[in-house]
Amino acid sequence: MSDETTSTTPSDESVEVQAETPPQVAEEGPAAQEAVAVDETPATEEAPAVAETPADETPAVAETPAADEAPAVAETPAAEETPAPAEETPAPAEEKPAPVAPKPSVPSPAALASKMAARPTPPVTPSVVHEHSDSAKFGRVDDEGHVFVKVGDEEREVGSYPGASPDEALQYFARKYDEIAASADLLVQRVANPDVAAKEVADGLSTLKEHIADAHVVGDLAALDASVTAVEAALAAKRETEQAARAEARAAATVEREAIVAEAEAIAGQHPDQTQWKQSGERMRALLDTWKQHQRSGTKLDKPTENSLWQRFSHARNHFDKGRRTYFAQLDSTRAEAKGTKESLVKEAEALATSTDWGPTARAFKNLMDQWRQAGRASRTEDDALWERFKTAQDTFFNAKDEVSAAEEEEFRANLAVKEELLKEAEQILPITDLEKAKAQLRTVQDRWDAAGKVPRADIDRTEKAIRRIETAVREQDEKKWKSSNPEVAARANSMVTQLRSSIETIEADLAKATASGNEKKVKDLTARLESQQVWLKQAEAAGDEFGS
Structure with missing residues (x-):
């Protein structure tokens, strides 16, 4: 309420507060209570009790409901206590309209009581009938209106409800117990729900305990304490379950992180000459992304384990990066050296390309090719360009050589025909019956064989083996005769x-x-x-x- 409302309340109209008072009554006095009755809750079922009690006759209140226990006259009622609409029960102000003017301050309870006594009280029709609470059996109301709750063999005073009947006062405090008991029952259900985290239950339990500690209610307090105890036990079990689940999830996450680290270490441990640097680099980046994803949305590891794994992972990545830089630095040096060597080989090949000294030059080109293979590789572009020059020089020489060889082949074919006839003549020497005659015939064939010249390359081996066979037969026969005459x-x-x-x-x-x-x-x-x-x-x-x- 506003300070203006409080200022209009005379001192002799204040209500004595001994224990628990609603916020409006305890903090702002009867004027605030009056303001609520007039402005917020007209014609409620509890309003007449306040309206008909003069301020100077207001009974002392031993203990009134707390802020969360305030009766309907002191604060806006709950859903079941909502008053009937204004149009059904007109307020006193509607019977005697005030002239249009600035809104006056809220009248004091005494003034309101005088006005209410001067006119008939309008009929009150409650819009909500409160449900009877069985929790009321745990309490009683004495002759002075004080409400007590039974706790075992003892009784405890919980407060009073001025202007209400004993049953209404008892039911009021019983309903407040039911609200707390409902919260306790809900908490029991939530602690049994595996989808509700232990922290949420613990927060709810803490709030419930605060309400129970501050509550002045009538009901089965022993059952309420038992519910709290049950929630505490279930909460401890839930915490153990969650702790075990977290430990299991942490172990699984550790295995997954360990797999990431092991793969990174395997990539970093490859021999530089056998490493596919592009694919391995992409895989390293993918492993880093996976690690970050685990940190963002995966199970958190304990600090020592995560630090240890990260140090290994970081070391593997650094080792890989260092190895890659070293490898490519050496590769650049090796390629530069290979380039220089191959440029020299290309110059030699180009110098030999026009040579007509076929045999020695062919052997020289073979030697150059061996050196080319041993020189290593330059960069792809440079190596391809140098090879093109080397191959062009080589092809130039061997194409010229092949042209000459082709011309010689035509000439050699005529020589082959001559040697084919000589072979037929030499075959007539066998079998040997007259050694001396056979030797004379062979010498004649050999002389003409040498004079015939070269034959095509493909026929050299065949023709030479044929003439050697006949020569061997004559020689063996001659050696046998010599041995027999020795x-x-x-x-x-x-x-x-x-x-x-x-x-x-x-x-x-x-x-x-x-x-x-x-x-x-x-x-x-x-x-x-x-x-x-x-x-x-x-x-x-x-x-x-x-x-x-």
């Missing part, structure tokens, strides 16, 4: 025959003696030796016959 060989063969015959005679004599003496073991050994010597004698005699002995 006096030294013949003498060695005759000497071997003589020695073997003498040895056989000795063995036969020993064998006869062993047989006569009955020495079976010696007989067996001598028999084996005799057989071997006889085989060798046959071979020696055959060799002697071959050499003409």
Whole structure:
């Protein structure tokens, strides 16, 4: 209420407040209470009690409802206490309209009471019938209007409701208990709901305890305390459940972060020559984005674990970036060196491109190609340009060489026809029946073979093998004849025959003696030796016959 309203209230009309008073009554006095009755809640079911009580006869209030417990006459009623509309129950001001003028100050309770006594009281028809509360059975009202609540075997005074009947006063404080009990029941439901966080329940429980501590109500306070105890126990269990869920989520998040770090470390640990820098760099950036996403919306890790993982992740990224810079710096140096080497090779190749010294130049180009492969790579653009120049010089030489070779091939085809005929003639030498005649025929073929000249490259191997086969057959026959006519060989063969015959005679004599003496073991050994010597004698005699002995 305004200060103006308070100033119009005489001191002898103030209400004594001993314990709990509504905000308007306790803070602004009867004038404020009067203002509410006139301006906000006309013709309520409780209004006559105030209107008909003179200010100087206002009874002392031992304890009136608190701000959240104020009766309808002191504050705007709750939904179930809403007064009937003004048009159904006209206010006294409507019976005697005041002239249009600046709004006067709100009259005091005494003045209002005098005016109300001078005219008949309009009928009051309550628009809302309060529902009976069973909580009232836990309280009582004494003869002086004081309300008490039963707590076990004791009673506790909760306040009074001036101008109301004992049942109305009891029901008022009982309804206030029902409101708190409803809040407690709601909190019990919320603590059982897994979707409601423990913090929300804890905040609600704290508020509920504050209301219970300050409340002056009538009801089953023991049941209310039991509800609070149940909520506290369920809240402790919920906190443990949430703590376990958070620990599980934190463990899973740690595994996910660990996987990010491990992959980053694997990328950073690759050998520089085997690293796909572009793809690896893109993957590193993606891992960083994933890490940030975990920080923004994922489960929070404990500080030491997150710091440790971040240090590893940061170290891997820094190592990768450093390795990439080092690699490309070295690559630039290597490419510059390769470029210089290949430029020298290109100049040499271009100098050889017009050479007609086919064989040596071809070998020189092969050597240049080997050096090119070992030189490394320059940048793609420069390397492609240098290779184009090198290949052009190489093609120029080998194209010219191929043209000359093609002309030679035509000439060599005529030589091939001559050698084909010579091969047919040489084939007639075999088989050899007259060695000297065969040697003379072969010499004639060989002389004409050399004079025929080169044949095409594709036919060289075939023709050379054919003539070599005939030459080998004649040479082997000549060597065999020489061996058979060699006096030294013949003498060695005759000497071997003589020695073997003498040895056989000795063995036969020993064998006869062993047989006569009955020495079976010696007989067996001598028999084996005799057989071997006889085989060798046959071979020696055959060799002697071959050499003409």
